[in-house]
Amino acid sequence: MLINTNSIMTMRCPVCGKIKYHHLSRFAVSKGNPFYINCSCGAVTLIISTKDHAHYRIQVPCLVCETKHQIEFAGKFLWSGEVIRLSCGDTDLGLGYIGPEPAVKQIICSQEQELDALAYDMDSESFFHNSDIMYEVLSCLNEIAEQGDLYCQCGNLGIEVELFPDCLELHCKNCDSINIIYAETEDDLNVIRQVDTIELARHGFKCLDSLANTSKLKKTGRKRSKT
Secondary structure, eight states: OOOOOEEEEEEEOTTTOOEEEEEEEGGGOBTTBOEEEEOTTSOEEEEEEESSSSEEEEEEEOTTTSSEEEEEEEHHHHTSSSOEEEEOTTTOOEEEEEEOHHHHHHHHTHHHHHHHHHHHTSOHHHHOSSHHHHHHHHHHHHHHHHTTOEEETTSOOOOEEEEOSSEEEEEOTTTOOEEEEEOSSHHHHHHHHTOSBEEEOTTOEEEEOSGGGGGGOOOOTTOOOBO
């Protein structure tokens, strides 16, 4: 019988907001010694410990309620090959996943696939005011989503997208925040090309439609811009 000893985990860093993949081996977790997984920015994204390898305790810093959630799993479940969803105990919002690499990466890439499907499902030449600009804006949005940098301040990573002739609307179902991105002119395209991260404001409303909005973008060194 083949025993699985490796998994991959992905978590959104509660400090810098980036999503990173980390390999997790059951041999890296020794009895009585907590195993720390850190983001590239240095912040701790997960702590896993065990007393007997039969049960594991996971501590997850939560970017929603700014505390650490403690979750316990049986060892046979943690290394079963199934995808485990880590969530906020208060809001049930997803915080990360542990499981086989292909399955976990497929979940993270689902946003990108949904954006592609939206573009193909429409008769774009007759629907969009400027189909070339819309395709370029969608391409930029796909890249942002693929990197895990499309999310809401409430902690929701599953942002819905609806296309209109001159813009697209990003919507968070958990807190009902909305971000409108216009996609009709070269100026609209230039704006989103300057954006690395799209963070919806909790319960808020934003528009991204002209270079005037770039006053909200902070590009200092390697720090990622947000809108």
